[in-house]
Amino acid sequence: MSNNKITFAILAGVSSLALCHRAMALEFYSPMQPGVSTGVPAGALPPPGLYGGADTFLETGPVENGKGHQVAKTSGANITPQLLYVPGWQVLGANYGMMINQPFNFNSIKVGAGATPSAFTGYGMFNTILTPEILSWALGHGNFIAEGMTFYIPDGDFRHTGTSETLDSVSNNYWTFEPNIAYSYLGNGWNFTLNNTFDFNTKDNTTDYQSGDVYYLDYTIAHAFGPITAGLIGTYDVQFTNDTQFGAPVANTGGSGGYGNKWMHAAIGPILEYNIGHATIELRYLDGFAGRNGGNPSFFHFGINFPIM
Numbered sequence: 001m002s003n004n005k006i007t008f009a010i011l012a013g014v015s016s017l018a019l020c021h022r023a024m025a026l027e028f029y030s031p032m033q034p035g036v037s038t039g040v041p042a043g044a045l046p047p048p049g050l051y052g053g054a055d056t057f058l059e060t061g062p063v064e065n066g067k068g069h070q071v072a073k074t075s076g077a078n079i080t081p082q083l084l085y086v087p088g089w090q091v092l093g094a095n096y097g098m099m100i101n102q103p104f105n106f107n108s109i110k111v112g113a114g115a116t117p118s119a120f121t122g123y124g125m126f127n128t129i130l131t132p133e134i135l136s137w138a139l140g141h142g143n144f145i146a147e148g149m150t151f152y153i154p155d156g157d158f159r160h161t162g163t164s165e166t167l168d169s170v171s172n173n174y175w176t177f178e179p180n181i182a183y184s185y186l187g188n189g190w191n192f193t194l195n196n197t198f199d200f201n202t203k204d205n206t207t208d209y210q211s212g213d214v215y216y217l218d219y220t221i222a223h224a225f226g227p228i229t230a231g232l233i234g235t236y237d238v239q240f241t242n243d244t245q246f247g248a249p250v251a252n253t254g255g256s257g258g259y260g261n262k263w264m265h266a267a268i269g270p271i272l273e274y275n276i277g278h279a280t281i282e283l284r285y286l287d288g289f290a291g292r293n294g295g296n297p298s299f300f301h302f303g304i305n306f307p308i309m
Contacts, residue, residue: 038233043144043184048088053305061297065254076107094135122168124157142187152176234268263294
């Protein structure tokens with residue numbers, strides 16, 4: 001994969017959100033959108049410069065309980081403008097970068113069966129996503145490894161009634177601290193990347209809801225054919241601590257029995273990128289094929305990325 005491909009593809013990877021309602025797991029939204037870093041050689045940073053872009057996605061899928069049965073349906077859209085700055089500094093032998101994303105979201109959820117289910121919609125600004133530190137080490141022979149730290153600021157359009165978040169809320173009312181470590185192989189036109197990310201959430205003091213912590217694995221296997229890159233992407237996401245409210249574990253989604261409301265989601269699909277001069281256009285599709293205690297959505301992404309200076 002060329003330096004230009006690294007430059008533009010990196011922007012798509014640290015953005016957006018999952019259209020996940022509180023009836024799923026976590027309180028309303030998962031901070032990191034499942035599969036958002038697929039297609040990105042997340043182990044590598046581009047050459048020094050300022051880069052811009054936007055990632056847009058459409059989402060639809062069922063909300064599934066702890067037994068994998070549908071209890072609701074979600075749909076929606078998101079657009080996330082992005083800026084990445086690589087100043088050319090070396091820190092601990094690694095290239096240094098920083099990033100900011102600001103997602104805007106529309107979502108809809110339908111609860112219940114029959115011809116007239118209850119429907120709720122919401123739109124507005126999601127939490128600002130700051131990544132003040134990305135370090136990428138070039139290991140030689142096309143191998144890269146990187147680590148970063150991201151913060152989700154609770155400054156979006158959070159809505160509630162008393163101690164309950166309302167169904168038209170579109171952000172989280174808590175901080176999320178998100179470290180990641182990624183490996184990329186970029187030799188001979190290949191992009192083979194594994195990106196491991198953890199979300200550690202603080203408590204929402206308005207609702208006294210503590211969302212559990214989550215592990216995400218995004219993976220990419222893609223190859224460049226001239227200006228076109230094509231391949232396979234996927235994600236596996238699992239919550240490893242309980243949701244709690246008022247000090248007690250939350251009941252599983254949809255009355256399926258059990259407590260903790262631990263969420264799981266897996267999806268797989270194709271990726272296609274095309275270089276046009278100094279810009280890259282990217283199409284991605286992730287088909288949700290497994291879920292528990294939450295959404296099992298499928299995502300269609302359209303992204304464009306370019307150097308600013």
